[in-house]
Amino acid sequence: MSRSGAPAARDPASVAPTAAQARVIAAALELFSRYGVGGTSLQMIADEIGVTKAAVYHQYSTKHEIVLAAAEAELTRLEAVVAAAEAERSPGRARDALVTGMVDLAVARRRTVRTILNDPIIGGFFAEHEQFRQVMHRMRHLLVGDERGPEARVSTAMLIAAISGAVMHPFVASLDDEVLRAQLLRLARRFLGLPG
Amino acid sequence: MSRSGAPAARDPASVAPTAAQARVIAAALELFSRYGVGGTSLQMIADEIGVTKAAVYHQYSTKHEIVLAAAEAELTRLEAVVAAAEAERSPGRARDALVTGMVDLAVARRRTVRTILNDPIIGGFFAEHEQFRQVMHRMRHLLVGDERGPEARVSTAMLIAAISGAVMHPFVASLDDEVLRAQLLRLARRFLGLPG
DNA sequence: GTCTATAGACCGATAGAC
DNA sequence: GTCTATCGGTCTATAGAC
Numbered sequence: 001m002s003r004s005g006a007p008a009a010r011d012p013a014s015v016a017p018t019a020a021q022a023r024v025i026a027a028a029l030e031l032f033s034r035y036g037v038g039g040t041s042l043q044m045i046a047d048e049i050g051v052t053k054a055a056v057y058h059q060y061s062t063k064h065e066i067v068l069a070a071a072e073a074e075l076t077r078l079e080a081v082v083a084a085a086e087a088e089r090s091p092g093r094a095r096d097a098l099v100t101g102m103v104d105l106a107v108a109r110r111r112t113v114r115t116i117l118n119d120p121i122i123g124g125f126f127a128e129h130e131q132f133r134q135v136m137h138r139m140r141h142l143l144v145g146d147e148r149g150p151e152a153r154v155s156t157a158m159l160i161a162a163i164s165g166a167v168m169h170p171f172v173a174s175l176d177d178e179v180l181r182a183q184l185l186r187l188a189r190r191f192l193g194l195p196g
Numbered sequence: 197m198s199r200s201g202a203p204a205a206r207d208p209a210s211v212a213p214t215a216a217q218a219r220v221i222a223a224a225l226e227l228f229s230r231y232g233v234g235g236t237s238l239q240m241i242a243d244e245i246g247v248t249k250a251a252v253y254h255q256y257s258t259k260h261e262i263v264l265a266a267a268e269a270e271l272t273r274l275e276a277v278v279a280a281a282e283a284e285r286s287p288g289r290a291r292d293a294l295v296t297g298m299v300d301l302a303v304a305r306r307r308t309v310r311t312i313l314n315d316p317i318i319g320g321f322f323a324e325h326e327q328f329r330q331v332m333h334r335m336r337h338l339l340v341g342d343e344r345g346p347e348a349r350v351s352t353a354m355l356i357a358a359i360s361g362a363v364m365h366p367f368v369a370s371l372d373d374e375v376l377r378a379q380l381l382r383l384a385r386r387f388l389g390l391p392g
Numbered sequence: 393g394t395c396t397a398t399a400g401a402c403c404g405a406t407a408g409a410c
Numbered sequence: 411g412t413c414t415a416t417c418g419g420t421c422t423a424t425a426g427a428c
Binding site for chain 1: 353
């Protein structure tokens with residue numbers, strides 16, 4: 001769903017990036033994961049792509065916009081996982097699809113997910129970003145249904161943090177993607193009390 | 197243990213900080229959690245304390261040293277929790293004490309733990325920091341004994357990430373410390389397959 | 393869409409007075 | 411231990427040629 005070829009402008013705030021914008025976003029995400037958002041300059045992004053700063057400013061007119069576009073690009077991937085889970089036929093299947101999709105996404109984008117969900121600057125952006133709150137709310141609903149008490153909040157937060165944080169922990173650096181994926185999925189399901 | 201009044205220089209690399217150094221570390225940790233390590237300047241640290249940059253440089257001669265001192269200060273807290281757990285009489289009690297101590301520490305230092313464990317710059321410091329690797333190894337041993345396979349690695353990484361990441365998730369921002377502590381402890385114990 | 397060149401602010405770091 | 415003052419360099423951002 002939502003291939004990058006078609007325009008598909010569903011949201012006026014976040015239209016599909018052009019090819020040049022996608023290169024900026026990819027370079028930014030790579031550098032953010034290595035140096036953090038605050039430790040990444042426009043010069044570093046330009047050097048990573050192989051152009052000058054002015055060429056980057058032609059795509060996005062402030063650093064703020066680049067950070068927002070990079071965060072939204074990753075959020076869009078997560079939203080696709082959530083939407084696919086919501087399309088399942090039963091709440092049980094939906095919850096299962098969400099956990100599997102979260103693990104797949106976290107492993108596939110091992111180096112970026114942790115920064116996107118933990119960098120304090122991006123966290124500040126998300127705090128005032130309605131799309132992010134809605135995705136989080138939909139994830140919680142898929143995981144714990146209509147419950148909204150402390151246990152529902154803490155268990156959802158722990159599952160998201162466990163999956164997204166574990167993939168960059170030094171303990172798992174030596175594991176290849178398939179082994180990591182299998183273990184993450186099994187342990188995440190166990191955390192939720194799901195069968196094996 | 198290890199009150200800041202006594203000299204107690206056990207490690208030549210990380211001696212106990214003076215009062216002035218402790219103020220720098222506290223200001224740095226606060227700002228790191230708000231803006232990230234790369235997004236925090238020495239001017240910001242100096243302003244937070246209410247002195248000039250030169251006064252900060254009198255305590256630590258590079259920014260690198262400040263980041264290292266701040267990371268080590270937090271690592272020392274975690275090491276104390278690990279040491280207390282290791283002093284328990286049985287492996288079961290030790291594991292229990294570790295989980296409880298980790299939760300207490302994460303809740304007490306809600307705003308700082310996530311940054312310390314997830315900021316990419318600090319992560320790079322820890323990668324070449326023997327004390328950090330030893331503490332992680334001791335935590336894994338307390339949690340899963342002599343097992344060193346993928347499951348032992350992934351489950352340890354997930355528990356650490358879950359506890360340290362959940363305390364700053366927007367879902368739990370409205371919970372007071374005691375409620376958060378109780379839920380974190382209960383769910384962490386359930387993740388490890390421990391009784392109630 | 394990319395370049396060179398530049399503006400003005402801020403960066404980490406140092407010198408030396410008190 | 412803190413200050414003022416300063417260094418050279420890098421930062422974000424802009425102007426204008428090709």
